[in-house]
Amino acid sequence: MTSAIQMVDITKTFPGVTANDNIDFSVDKAEIHGLLGENGAGKSVLMSILYGLYKPDSGDILVDGEKVDISGPSDAMRLGIGMVHQHFMLVPSLTVVENVILGREPTVNGVTLDMERMLRDVAESCKRYKLDVDIEAPVYQLPVGVQQRVEILKALYRGADVLILDEPTSVLTPGETEELFNAVRELKADGKTVIFISHKLREVLAICDRITVLKRGKVVGTVLAAETGEGQLAEMMVGRKIVYEFTKEAECGLEPVLRLEGLECLSDRGIPALRGLDLDLCGSEILGVAGVEGNGQTELVEAVMGLRELTGGSVKLDGQDITDTQPKTRIQMGVSHIPEDRHKRAIVPDFSVLENLVLGSQRDRFTRNGVSIDFAEAKRFSTDMINDYQIATPGPETLIRYLSGGNQQRVVVAREFSRDPPVVIAAQPTRGLDVGATEYVRRKLVEMRDHGAGVLLISADLDEIWALSDRVAVIYEGSIVAVKAVDETDVQEIGLLMAGGGNE
Amino acid sequence: MVELLDLINTGLFAAAIRMATPIAYAALGGMFSERVGVMNIGLEGIMLTSAFGGVAVSYYTGSAWLGVVAAVLVGGLLGLFHAIITVKYAGDQVVSGTGINILAAGFTAYMSQVIWGTRGSSDAVNSIPDLTIPVLKQIPVLGEVFGTHSPLVYLMPIITAASYYVLFKTPLGLRIRAVGEHPTAAETAGVDVVKIKYMCIILSGMLAGIGGAFLSLSHLNVFNKGMTGGRGFIAMAAMIFGKWMPFSVFGASLLFGFADALQMRLQSLGILPPQIILAIPYVLTVAILAGVVGKAKPPSDYKPYEKE
C-alpha cells in the first residue's frame, strides 16, 4: 500500500535556525496522523512546506507515491491537500454556503450562481461527514467550533483528500473538541487522511492512529497511539524520562504584593480565556509563568493592567483591591509593565526616544504645573536613561523606530524600571532580541527583584523561565495548574504540565 | 394649508422621479465602490466632470447619445484614477476623493471658458429627447407621473435590478462582497482582490457619469458651473440610508429626490423654509449611522488592502 503523503529527507533552514533537519514523514491513506511537538519543534514549518507556503531547501514530497512539486497553496489544493489554519479565513457576513464555494462558484449559464446546486452539494457533504452546520446562516452568527467546521467543508469542497488541521483545538471548548473528533473520525471512515498538529498529549492519544513526534527540527519517532501513553510521548517530546513527583505547592512566605483571585475574562473572540485564575506574587521574587502560547497569558497581563474587562475575580495590590481602577491608577500605584508586543503596546514608533520615555508618567513625574510637559526635566531624565541603560541612539530626539529592537526594549525597560515599581509584569521581555540585549534585560529583571520588587515573568521560552525564576507557575487553558519552587521541580515536569498532562 | 396641498400633484411626483435619477445613479456607483472597501467622496466631482464631458461631446458631434457615452467614459476614467491612488498607491481615500471634487470644479469651469468663453455655462447643445410610453401614458394619474421621461430615467430601475442581480446572484457579486469585507479570505479562496477592486471603483465612476449626463443632457441641455449642486453628497447619504443594498439605495434616492422636488416648489410659496427640507437627508443619514433610525454598518472597514 502506498502512502498518501510521503515527505523524504526534508530540510529547511531559516537564518540561524534549522527548522526541519532531514525529516522523513509519511502518512497512510485514511489515517489520522498526529504531529506532536513543543513550540518551535518544526511542526508548522513542515506542514507549511506540504501546503506550498514554504519551499524546502532539499527533500522530496510524494503524493500517492508520485513525486510532486508544490510551489503554492493552489498546487496543494490541486493535489488534494487542504489545510485548516488556526486563524479562520471566513467572510463574516456571507453564509456558510457562500463561504464554502467562494472562488469556485458553480453557475447555471456561466453567469448566474447555481444556488440549488450549491446548497445541495454543501448539504450533502455536511451529511456525509456528519458536520452539523446550518448552511444558510451567515458565518458571523456561528460559534467558533462551527466556523471551524465551515473551514473543513471549504477544504473538502476544494477536493481535499488529505486534511491538515493546525492546532485545531486551541480555539475550542471541550465540548466542541469532542464534536471535532467525531467529525474527524467520520472523515477517516470516508477514506480521508487527516494530519493533526498539536502539542497536547491527550488529544493526539485520543484521536490519532499514529503519532510522529518532532523535537528541535528532527523526528524523534513515530509510534502507534494504541501502544503508547502520555509518559512515553512526553519523554519523546522533551528528551528525558519524566519522574512524576508532585510536591506541595510553593507559597509566598509573606503577604503577597499582587494577589489574583478567581480571575475570569473573555478573549477577543468572546470565548473564556481566563477561567478562575489564582496567583500570588511575592516581593523580592521572580515568578515565572510557563505555558504554551494561547492559554491565557495575554489576557492575564491585560487583566492585571486593567486593559481587559473581567467577568469575575479580583486583583489586589498590597492588600488593596484595585479590580475596578483605571490603567492610569495602576501605573501610578506602581505596577510596571513590559508588554509582549513591543510595537503594539509598548512604544509609539513615531515618537522620539524622549517622548517614549515620558509615556505613562506625563501627568506626574514630567510636569510641574499640570498643564505642560517639563521638557528640560524629560531631557535630563532621557540623557540619564540613555547612559544608565546603555541605549544606543544618536540622541534623545531620535525617533524610536530608527533604533534596533534591542535598544527599543532598553527604552521600555528604562521607562518602566525607573519608576521603582513594587510590581513588574514582564511579558515575553526578550522576544526578538539579540543575545546581548537579552542578557541585559534579564540582568535588569534580577536587579529589580534584588531591590525588592515582585516580578511576574510571562515567557514562552522555558529556558528563560528556568534561568530567572524563583518559582514557576504553569498556566493551562486559562488557569494556573501548578506552582512550584524551581529547586523542587524540573523542566520535564513543567513541560508535561504545560501540555496538559498530569493534572488529575 | 390649502396652498400646501395644492403642491402635491402628479407634477410633483414626476419631478421627484426626475430629481431622484441622478442621485440614484451616483448612489449605486458609491455602493459598488464601498462594497469593495473604498469610499468614493469624489462622486460629486465625477458627476460634474461627466456632465461637462457629455455636453462638450454633444456640442462638437451634435449627438446627445455620444455625449452620454463620453460622460460614462469620463466617469470611468476618474474612477480608474481614484482606484490607482487608493488601491495601487494605498493613498488616502478621503483625500483622493476631495482632490477629485476640487479638480472637477476647477477643470470644468476652466474648460468651459476655453470652449465657450463664458465662465458660467456652455452653449445649448442637443439633448436626449424624452420618451413617452404609449400604454402607460393613457392611464390616469400613473400616466402623468410615469408616462413621459428621459430614457435615462427608465434605465435607472433596470440598472438597479441588474446591480441587485450581479451582487447577489452571480459569482462576481459574491466575490465583490467577499473582497470588501475580508480581502485576505477572498485572496486565499483564489479571488483576484485587486482586479475586483479596480472593476468596482471604475464602475462606480461610470454610474456616477450617467448621473452627470442626465443632469446636463436630459434634465437640461447645457452645462452650468457647479450644476451638480451637492447631489454627489446626497448620493452618499442615499447609499448609507439604503444600507448599501441596491433597491433600498434606489428607494432612498427617490425619497431624497422627492425632498428636492418639494423644496423647489416650496421656495416659490414661502410656507416652509426649503433649507429645512434640504437638510433632512443629511440628518437622517447621521441618525442612521448613530443607530437612532435602524443601524447602518458599512460593508467594509475602508482599510487599504496590502498583500502579505
Add this chain to the structure above:
Amino acid sequence: MSERLTAAVRRVFGGGDGLQGLMIQVAAILIAFIVGAAVLAVTGYSPVDAYVSMASGAFGSSYGVGQTLTQATPIVFTSIAFLIGLKAGLFNIGIEGQFLMGAMGATLAGVYLDGLPWVIHVPLTILVGMIAGALWSLIPAVLKSRFDAHEVITTMMLSYVATHFTSYLVNYPFKAPGWVAQSLKISGSAELPRILPPTQLSAAIFVAVIVTVASTYFLQKTIMGYELRATGLNPSAAENAGISIDRNILVSMALSGAVAGLGGACEVMGIHRRFIQGFSPGYGWDGLAVALVGGLNPVGSFFASVLFGALRSGGMIMTRATGVPLDIVKILQALVIMFVAAPKLIRALLRRER
C-alpha cells in the same frame, strides 16, 4: 477601532517624516505646477506668462501681499482645525460646517450683544464663535465614541446640515432687510480692524498667527497635546500608558471645531462684518488639503495657507493680465492635493526620473 486610527494616520503620513517628508511635499507642489503648465499649454496659454503674472500679482506689491494674506487667513484656521483632529487619528472633514457655525455664532453675538465696549465685545464674539464650532464638532465626536459611527461620514453630513441651517437663519429669522440673504451688520465694537487698506487684510491675521503658535505649543509641549498625539499614533500603546482614547476623541474634536469656529468668527468680524449666505467658497475643504501640504504641523500649515492664498489672489491678477481662466487655480490646488494624498505615487515618480 484603534487599528483604524493608526492606519488613518499612517496612510496620511505615508511613513515619511522629517526632511524626506518635506521633500515629498515640495515635489508634490512642483509636479502639480508642471501638470498645470501642461494644461495651460494645451489650451493655448503661455504657462510662463501665467505663472509669472500670478507670482507678481500675489507678492509683487503691498496690495498683492495684503490680498494674499487676506485669502490665506481663513485657511490657516481650517487647516489647523483639521490637523488637530488628525493628530488624534480623526478625519474631521466637516470643518466647513464648524466654520459656518462659528461664523453664525459670532454674527449673532456681534449683532445682538450690542452696547458693549470693544475690549469685551471682541473677545466675547470670538468666544461665542469658538463655542458654536466646538459644539457642532462634538456631535460626531460623541457619535464616534458612543456608537462607533464613522467620523468621515458624520462630519461631512453635518457640514451640509450646517450649510442649510445657517442659510435658513439668514433667510428667515435673522434676515436683514433687502433681497440679499444675509444677516444684519455686526456692531462696530465687535469688528476686527482692517490693517492694510485698501486691502481687506484685517487683524484676523494676528489671531491666525496666535493660533499657529498656540497650537504648536499645545501639540508639542502640553500634556494634553502629547496624549492626543500618542492616541493618534498608537492607540494601543496610549491605552497601555493609561491614556483614555474616548476622552481624546472628544478633546481633539472639540478643539478642532473650536479652531474652525474661530476661523469663521474672524472672517465675519474682519472681512464681511455680517453673515452672507454662501460667503465661504469651501475654506473647510481647503483646510484639509492645506494641512496635508503643510506636512500636518501648524507652522507648515501657515505657510501652505499663504501658498493657497497666493494662488487665489495672484490668480485674480493673472486672469486680468493674461485672460487665463481663474479656475486654473483650483486645478492646481486639486493636483497638489492628489499628489500629496499618495506619497507612494510621488516616490514612484521620483524614482523613475532618476
